[in-house]
Amino acid sequence: MRVSAYLVLALFALAGCLPVPRTEEVKLMTLEADFTPSATQADGPALLVALPRARAGYDSAGMAYWRAPQELAYFARHRWVDTPPRMLAPLLVQALEASGGFSAVLAAPAVARAGLRLDTEVLRLRQNFSTSPSRVELVLRAQLSNVKTAEPVATRTFAATVPCAADDPVRGAEAANQAVRLVLTELAQWAAETARR
Template structure:
């Protein structure tokens, strides 16, 4: 009888030890970075090829984590919300789509690509952060663009674009929605700048 009771107790204790009584951590929600870009359409039919390089980002912004700041020169990150990929990697197809819509080039392709290009566009994310040093908070976005001629490696356009967008709410989702609007505005300006400052873009072939 004693052996039977000991065996039963061991089974009960084993079952209890297998139960994880810790509170499960909330899952991380991941968001896509998208933009509704309104671009001017070129009057002239483009004939060249534009290569869009993979965008880069400054340290601190080269991560899928969503950044915010509560004091100058310091950044933190939300713990339960992230981008689906780094903003730089998500930016490349948005650039290609917007530049294709302008019809200023015969073709717009994303690097790496075996296609011989006439111009090359590089974009660097200098800042993408929700700024809590002001109330209500805002999202600050800065991009640097460089359009160059492939054959001569001569820079045709070099410019920094910046915008500030009020956040919808004081949390990660408010930052995400404001980031999308800010990116829409800057991409529209980026395409217009490239087309106006490089009037021969796409005309070499």
């Protein structure tokens, strides 16, 4: 019995001397964008912005990339700080406020009365390595609806493709931020013009 106790202690001591395998630190990336406020402030309706949704494959914090048809993969050591829909939600509100087309822009689940509701869906957010340099593709579908009747007013798909400065996830995140600014600026202008009509 004593021999096995010594053997266990020796194994623990030996385990303490062995080098612990190092794991690579995961880097967290963010989606960010700045929007220039419109010089004119329209007296449009209040707009309720629903939390964006995402197509399957894009509703995780994994940073997606693509090399061949039907193959979606994720970087092992780089992730988004949150899912793309949750990161886009406050940016959508900022872009719509900057458009100057609405009396108020409210993020769901706000309970204030609004005339229009905006629903969006991330159809694609990925770094495409099928070309060189790689490029980031962002595709976002938007639908404006009348809050009272729940009937769609207008629907449109917005897309941007931005080349990456280098073929790595950090440069991919930079390109993604440029794509977000382009898409959300265009979406906000469209929403403001639609609301005016």
